[in-house]
Amino acid sequence: GGIITQTPKFLIGQEGQKLTLKCQQNFNHDTMYWYRQDSGxxxxxxxxSITENDLQKGDLSEGYDAxxxxxxxxxxxxxxxxxNEMAVFLCASSIDRLRGDTQYFGPGTRLLVL
Amino acid sequence: GDQVKQSPSALSLQEGTNSALRCNFSIATTTVQWFLQNPRGSLMNLFYLVPGTKENGRLKSTFNSKESYSTLHIRDAQLEDSGTYFCAAHQGGRALIFGTGTTVSVSP
Structure with missing residues (x-):
């Protein structure tokens, strides 16, 4: 089995600040994802991203870089x-995006902006 | 509008009872995943489905692609089944599209 780790677990930032979240996976999966979850x-x-150095925008890419x-x-x-932004950012990975393979998720990074 | 609609939004169950959760899709869906998010926020994979049915312990899930829905049945509910259940649809080559979740509370 493999594991996905996300750092940091909690992130408190200031308005206007640039904040970076990291994700590592040891599944040797090709495709990785970033999702945002708002409360409820x-x-x-x-x-x-379907491979190293590749980047594809999702529905919510504005305001983010990857x-x-x-x-x-x-x-x-x-x-x-x-x-006042508050959300959980979840990283995931899968073998192959095109085949719609199972996605495995990390534990998340909880963001709070003061 | 909602491409993946889950119902009900919340469910209270007594231990030992059975229930069903449903997802309706208004988008072409090739495969479906079901997740359980625990109170700490971790997402646990429950099922990955092509059209058909899978069973794992007290959980059973069906994906009917012709009628564009998926169900998750919980049999003999236990306290540890509490959490938020999400279904998510794969649309061919795109990433998952999530439903808004069903929050399940199991009480003694």
């Missing part, structure tokens, strides 16, 4: 944190 709601896709530095890691940057 489902997950929405921010960015995904970087797939290597196959095992995928970073997400909040370019300018919004005041």
């Amino acid at each position: 709601k489902g997950l929405r896709l921010i960015y995904y 970087s797939r530095e290597k196959k095992s890691s995928f970073s997400l940057t909040v370019t300018s944190a919004q005041k």
